[in-house]
Amino acid sequence: MRLRRHSLPEPRIQSKHTGMLQRFYNDVVLALGHGCGSSHLAGWRRCPPALTIICALTLGLSCKVHAQAAGNDADNANNTPAAPTCLPDGSGSLKARLSGAVQAELVWGNEGTECTGAVRPDGGIRVRFSHKDGVDGGRLVLLFGIAALREGQSAKALPVNVTVIREGLGEFYSTQGDNKCTLDEVRQEPLVGIPHRSRSYRIIARGFCTHPARAVRGNGVILLPRFDYVGRIDFDAEDKDETLEGGAMTAQGRMKQQ
Known part of the structure; x- marks a missing residue:
């Protein structure tokens, strides 16, 4: 063969x-x-x-x-995803003391902190900070709604609404109004170019609350006796996420009507 x-x-x-x-x-x-x-x-x-x-x-x-x-x-x-950062120059931060339903001394640096800011549909701006929550493995979110702040403006004694969200647990706490927290001082600095060409700003603010942020569901409260932060605002962007500050207030209003 x-x-x-x-x-x-x-x-x-x-x-x-x-x-x-x-x-x-x-x-x-x-x-x-x-x-x-x-x-x-x-x-x-x-x-x-x-x-x-x-x-x-x-x-x-x-x-x-x-x-x-x-x-x-x-x-x-x-090849794990890179950790989030707040500002390109590394200056982003948030410091706050929380008491009540959340007991924490927050010291968030630029690395690991997500920060955004945009124009609210009803006027003013909303600044958002989030960071990994070491308690339950979720994320802790702080929102600062400033109705009277305009683009590039610096101001003192400005009312601010504060909302705290525990994303891992689905908990919302809000001061629900502009008469419970105050910005001692706030200023804006352009991040790139001149204000007329680039509408992105670094926002530096410090303030305090005299009344707590109350739970949207339940009886819990969170008090922020002091806070200060360095974040960003993009005036070309519009914040339409109603599940955050606006959504929490709307849900609270529906509960009162029932």
Whole structure:
């Protein structure tokens, strides 16, 4: 019985690794087989050393392919998302003392803190800070709604509404009005270019609350006797998320009507 070379089906190349095996088969396996008498089946029986070499090289190449694939998987696992940052220049921060339903002395730096600011649909601005909450693994959010602040304006003794949200637990606390918290001082600095060309600002503020933020559902309260922050405002953006400050106040109003 004659063994014809062209009767052996050649492997189909589907990737660079199978391509390597294809070239190995053509260049090495067939060459060794031909040198040992590949035209006769008995010729292969006369070359056990050659067959041993072929098996060893094939196994080694296969292991290398699997090792490379495992290395790529490890690299992908190490590509974790970068931690959030507040401001590009690293100046973002929030400090606040919370008492009541949440007992905490917040000292949030630029790294790990998300901060945004936008125009409210009903006028004024809303500044938002969020950070990982070490208590339940969720995020703690502080919102500052400033109805009387205009673009690029600095002011003193300005009313502010404060909302605290515990995202992991779905808890909302709000002062529900502009007469319970006050900004001692607030100022805005353009982040890029001049104000008429870039409407993004750094906002620096400090203030206090004389009344607590009350729970939208339940009887809990949170008091912020003092706070100060450095965040940002984008006057080209409009904050339409009613699930935050506005949503909390709306839900409270519906509960009172029932």
